[in-house]
Amino acid sequence: MKKNILQTGNNTEIKKTQTEAPIISALERFVSNPTKQFHIPAHTKGNCLLDEFKSLINRHGAFLDCTDEFNNIGTLNPATGAIKKAQDLMAEAMNAKRTFFLLNGSSIGNFAIAMTCTKPNSKVLIGRNCHRSALTGLIMTGANPVWLTPEKLDDWSIWGGISPEFIEKKLTLNPDTSLVWITSPTYEGIISDIEKIADICHKKGVILAVDEAHGALWNFSENLPKSALELGADVVVHSMHKTAGSFSQSSMLSLAKNSLVNEHLMEHSLKLLHTTSPSVMLLASLDAARAYLMSEEGQNKINKAIQTTVYIKSKLRNIHNVEILEENQWLKLEPTRVYFKIRGLKGRKIENLLKLNYNIEIEASTDYGVLALCNIGTREEDVSCLINAIREIANEKYEDLSYLENCKFMPLLEPQIIMSPQKAFYHEQEIIPTQEAVGRICAELIAECPPGIFILAPGELIKKEHLPYLENYKTLSVLK
Numbered sequence: 001m002k003k004n005i006l007q008t009g010n011n012t013e014i015k016k017t018q019t020e021a022p023i024i025s026a027l028e029r030f031v032s033n034p035t036k037q038f039h040i041p042a043h044t045k046g047n048c049l050l051d052e053f054k055s056l057i058n059r060h061g062a063f064l065d066c067t068d069e070f071n072n073i074g075t076l077n078p079a080t081g082a083i084k085k086a087q088d089l090m091a092e093a094m095n096a097k098r099t100f101f102l103l104n105g106s107s108i109g110n111f112a113i114a115m116t117c118t119k120p121n122s123k124v125l126i127g128r129n130c131h132r133s134a135l136t137g138l139i140m141t142g143a144n145p146v147w148l149t150p151e152k153l154d155d156w157s158i159w160g161g162i163s164p165e166f167i168e169k170k171l172t173l174n175p176d177t178s179l180v181w182i183t184s185p186t187y188e189g190i191i192s193d194i195e196k197i198a199d200i201c202h203k204k205g206v207i208l209a210v211d212e213a214h215g216a217l218w219n220f221s222e223n224l225p226k227s228a229l230e231l232g233a234d235v236v237v238h239s240m241h242k243t244a245g246s247f248s249q250s251s252m253l254s255l256a257k258n259s260l261v262n263e264h265l266m267e268h269s270l271k272l273l274h275t276t277s278p279s280v281m282l283l284a285s286l287d288a289a290r291a292y293l294m295s296e297e298g299q300n301k302i303n304k305a306i307q308t309t310v311y312i313k314s315k316l317r318n319i320h321n322v323e324i325l326e327e328n329q330w331l332k333l334e335p336t337r338v339y340f341k342i343r344g345l346k347g348r349k350i351e352n353l354l355k356l357n358y359n360i361e362i363e364a365s366t367d368y369g370v371l372a373l374c375n376i377g378t379r380e381e382d383v384s385c386l387i388n389a390i391r392e393i394a395n396e397k398y399e400d401l402s403y404l405e406n407c408k409f410m411p412l413l414e415p416q417i418i419m420s421p422q423k424a425f426y427h428e429q430e431i432i433p434t435q436e437a438v439g440r441i442c443a444e445l446i447a448e449c450p451p452g453i454f455i456l457a458p459g460e461l462i463k464k465e466h467l468p469y470l471e472n473y474k475t476l477s478v479l480k
């Protein structure tokens with residue numbers, strides 16, 4: 001007899017907690033208390049979904065969770081039927097040779113890039129601000145990262161872009177590199193010069209992969225920056241679910257028209273990595289997001305998101321004590337995000353005050369700054385609430401007091417690599433108190449989400465400078 005089901009006389013009693021559904025209860029509370037949303041997912045509680053898709057969900061809900069191969073819905077791996085048709089339409093919209101729909105987010109796209117474009121011991125020049133999924137890919141394949149430290153914006157506690165000159169220098173020092181892999185835009189919206197970087201890579205016959213997870217919307221508007229796909233990158237991932245209106249976990253990987261990446265190998269990698277039970281609901285949301293963004297309404301929403309960003313920035317500029325990250329000759333920014341700080345307050349404090357006092361949720365906070373997204377689904381009435389809330393907070397005398405608000409966010413440190421991530425990952429390990437870990441070699445990948453950029457990778461020396469960033473970790477896995 002299972003211990004949660006008790007037999008008492010003729011009655012079967014089920015432990016009360018086993019009939020509760022905590023996620024359902026949490027969602028019920030969430031639905032009855034809608035917040036003002038300045039974060040992903042961009043459809044913003046269904047505010048901008050293709051009408052036909054919305055109506056299907058409203059009328060048929062769970063009915064849409066069907067298996068893929070019936071009724072010519074098709075299969076994902078290999079793509080057939082309606083799924084193939086939708087994927088091909090997406091490739092056309094992206095101006096790509098081939099686009100693959102992804103489940104499990106852009107993370108699986110990064111695994112597939114590692115699997116297809118690297119080998120055990122091959123050398124990869126990779127931005128230190130990459131998402132943890134890129135490093136996970138390298139742990140899987142056994143390739144060796146040569147870290148590209150991006151520019152540091154110390155006053156903003158964030159990583160900046162990676163310059164073409166720096167990449168050229170690193171490629172000269174590492175002529176056996178097989179892949180250059182960078183993140184652009186960064187989480188906070190900083191854009192690197194992909195056109196020049198692609199040129200440098202291709203002159204040396206090196207593949208360029210760009211993690212454009214946060215630029216998924218760009219391919220859908222002339223008024224947004226050009227996608228890395230157009231600028232010469234070979235392979236690009238896009239988190240459609242973050243800023244382009246599809247459902248969480250639905251993403252894409254695209255190969256450029258002249259890509260150096262072997263298309264069939266990529267298809268094969270994705271087949272090995274993907275679930276064999278794809279969610280048709282998620283695939284449908286990719287299809288719907290494309291059709292929506294290509295419609296007149298979708299185009300208007302994109303323009304509105306850009307204008308809203310410009311408007312919020314213009315208002316914040318006039319608030320005493322508020323500073324926003326501004327574009328200039330050397331700094332190109334993603335046009336639908338606002339990264340700002342309020343003098344005297346930590347980013348986390350600002351995030352907490354917005355949430356607790358104003359029911360406003362922003363995308364993320366750092367040591368000093370706060371990131372707000374202006375989405376295609378952002379509601380006009382929420383914009384003035386955000387601006388008024390920031391004005392009030394900036395004019396109050398709040399102080400950073402709580403432990404959590406003082407906990408540090410992202411070290412902008414040069415890593416000291418002792419061994420490859422894969423070797424360290426599979427090495428014998430032990431768990432020790434974090435305070436005793438200085439001088440030891442890290443065995444785990446330590447990354448907080450968001451932004452999913454890691455603090456320490458397997459195989460790296462733990463230094464005392466790391467400790468302020470590890471306050472949430474009582475213990476660490478280190479090599480024996």
Ligand SMILES: Cc1ncc(COP(=O)(O)O)c(C=O)c1O
Nearest residue numbers: 104105106107131211213239452
């Ligand atoms: C730059 C970057 N790449 C990849 C990912 C992973 O994307 P997903 O959450 O779609 O798996 C993220 C997630 O935040 C990211 O910020």
